Amino acid sequence: MHIIIVGCGKVGSTLAEQLQEEDTDLTLIDTDADVINNLTEDIDAMGIVGNGASINTLMEAGVKTADIMIAVTASDELNLLCCLIAQKTGHCQTIARVRNPLYSKEIGFIQERLGLSMIINPELATAREISRLLRFPAAIKIDPFSKGRVELLKFKVLPEFELDGMSVSQITDKYRCDVLFCAIESKTTLSIPGGDHLVHNGDFISIIATPKNTALFFKKIGLKTHQVKNTLIIGGGTISYYLAKALSDLKISVKIIDKNKERCEELSEMLPNATIICGDGTDRALLMEEGLSTVESFVTLTNMDEENIFLSLSAKNMTQAKLIAKVNRLPYKDVIDELDIGSVIYPKYITSDSILRYVRAMQNTIGSNVETLYHVLDNQAEALEFIIRDNSPVVGIPLSKLNLKNNLLVCCLTREGTVRIPRGQDSIQIGDNVIIVTTHKGLRDIRDILA
Incomplete structure (x- = not known):
């Protein structure tokens, strides 16, 4: 399968690293020669320095015979234009990253009218x-x-x-x-x-x-299960906007602290039900004044990983709140996990998992489809959901009699809307949704669970 990625920033480079393990031919396009050179040193891919919206650049990348083109540049409009030109030039599936909240209510219309296979919004997904x-x-x-x-x-x-x-x-x-x-x-x-x-x-x-x-x-x-009643968010970016909007719908009280006065004024207009505070989110006195010691959740969403981690670490000693920190850079993931600062969210993983699911679904045989895919357990395992569409060697046989791979678990069967945790006598049937957790990477079809 030939895949073209336009835009090799944080999301594009993470995607390239993940997709090189999927038995694919990769072509990477970016306007920055240093970015392309650095990536192609580490990844088995062809690199092209150029504008992904240029027909000549896409032709050089092989768009006429490509299977998928993924546009993840920093510009929503450029991503949509790249996909549109790719469709007119070749016959590939197209995936675009679209982040601006202005387009969030029009995503369905944009996807249908431009004929896009998928639109990804990492900030909304996060x-x-x-x-x-x-x-x-x-x-x-x-x-x-x-x-x-x-x-x-x-x-x-x-x-x-x-x-x-x-x-x-x-x-x-x-x-x-x-x-x-x-x-x-x-x-x-x-x-x-x-x-x-x-x-x-x-x-x-x-x-x-x-x-x-x-x-x-x-x-x-003895673990509490009720949803939080309120939250304090540090950073007023796009993720904070989407999160505050979702939490307001759940009747959760929201406070956002951001140091940019102009951004605070924008958020006040867009989020009438949230409290917007213009100030320094790293100021301990301000945090205590705004109720850090009694708040039920504390979410750090600034553009600096170090600040998000530091704030969560500091909050551990001052509050019993649920702590969530956003981290973009992955090289120090092991160190961050050792800090035990609650939930750490990696937007790049969320995006790459969505696209990998789509790639696996295209690569599958006729027997089943990969419906959902997550990298779990610090990226050492995968959790996949298959829809069984046709007969295969796993259908109709008790699970206890299937020769399953080691380190693989059939976790759940959903049949006609009813969820069941399977036992040895249960069997997979056509029409089932089957959830698998395994340390084996790259399963594309339900028959891949067999040894």
Whole structure:
């Protein structure tokens, strides 16, 4: 499969790194020669210095025979123009990044009239992920499947849960909740656990279940499940706007602090239900004055990763609030995870997962489609949702009799709207949505789960 990426900034470079593992031929286009040279040193891809909206540049990149073109430059209008020219010149699928809130209500119209395969808004997707966490603050990460019917949630085992030293099967027997333990991360290991796997304080556990069953399980182990009543957001960028709008719809009280007076005035007009404060979000006295010690959630969304991390670290000692920090740069992810500052959101991963899902769906055989894809467990595993569209070697056979790959778990079956955590006697049927968690990368079809 030949894929062209126009724009090699943060999102474009992350995409290129992910897609090179997908058995694809990559061509990268950017106006900055240094960016292209640096990327092509590390990634097996052809680089072209030029304007992605130029027909000559796209022809040089091979747009006539390309399968997908992805435009992720800093300009929404340029991205749309690149896709339009690519469609007129070749026959490829087109994906555009469109970020401006002005276009958010017109996305469906734009996509249909321009014939785009997909429009991606990283800021809106990031805001939605944060709002999910504020609805269920006990979780560190939440990934939805089957249109929200099923969720993969990650949480930390604390001493007050009294789970230390218990096996997975003992926990599920004791609490009798229909949840599945799909992954356990300790300081030294990552496991897709069996029933005899022991849980310890400090472990990070990922479970999959319906939202109702997850809430019931958390309630039984003593973890609060109610949504937050209020939030304090530092930084007044596009993500903050989308987040405040979503939280206002949920009746969550929102305060935003930003030091740019002009931006504060804009936000005041666009967000009449939010409180906008012009000030320095790193000023401890201001934070305390605005209620940091009593607020239920604290979200840092400035343009500086260091500031977001520092603010979350400082807040740990001053508040019991749910902490969420946005981080753009990935090289220091391991160090950041060690800091234990609550939920850390990486917008680039959200974007790349959306596009990878689409690429996998195009590469699949006729038997099934990749409907949802998330990189989970610090990018060491994937959680995928397949729709079973046709007969295949996995259909109609009890799961206990399938020769499944190691480190792979069939987590959930959704059939005719009903969600089921499968047991050994259950089987996959045509029409099912099947959720898989595995450390094997690159599954494109449901038959790939077989050893």
